[in-house]
Amino acid sequence: MVRKKKLIEYEERIKQALVLLGQISEDTTTPRNIRRAARESMGALQLMEYTPAVRASNAIATLDDILQDPNMPPYTRVKLWNVMSLLEAIKD
Numbered sequence: 001m002v003r004k005k006k007l008i009e010y011e012e013r014i015k016q017a018l019v020l021l022g023q024i025s026e027d028t029t030t031p032r033n034i035r036r037a038a039r040e041s042m043g044a045l046q047l048m049e050y051t052p053a054v055r056a057s058n059a060i061a062t063l064d065d066i067l068q069d070p071n072m073p074p075y076t077r078v079k080l081w082n083v084m085s086l087l088e089a090i091k092d
Contacts, residue, residue, distance in 0.1 A: 010052035010090045014045050017059070017086045020079050021045075030076050037066040041083075056087040 024030055025038040044058035063080055066072070072080075 007052065010056075013086045013090055014052060014055065017056075017083045018042055018045055020083045020086075024076055024079055027076065030073060031069070031071045034066055034069060034072055034076060037062055038080075045087075051092055052090050053092040056090040060084060060087050 021038045021042045025035045025042065027035065030038075041059040041062045044062060045055050047055055047058075050058070063084060067077065067080055067084075
């Protein structure tokens with residue numbers, strides 16, 4: 001019962017992260033490489049053959065690389081931090 005509740009909570013976090021990543025990937029004021037990383041992270045989160053924790057850590061790995069980009073607008077960086085904090089709470 002507790003396990004199922006956790007899974008539902010994790011899927012909800014992933015949905016929230018997907019919404020934020022979708023906003024970033026469609027924002028034309030954000031550099032193309034950052035939008036591409038957001039789309040790649042969305043793809044990683046949608047691979048249902050992995051557990052939520054694996055999907056989250058794959059997305060985090062992609063975003064971690066891009067967070068160092070000096071061309072990233074500050075508002076995009078804040079959104080990415082929000083995504084990271086949502087995903088970092090997902091554990092196996």
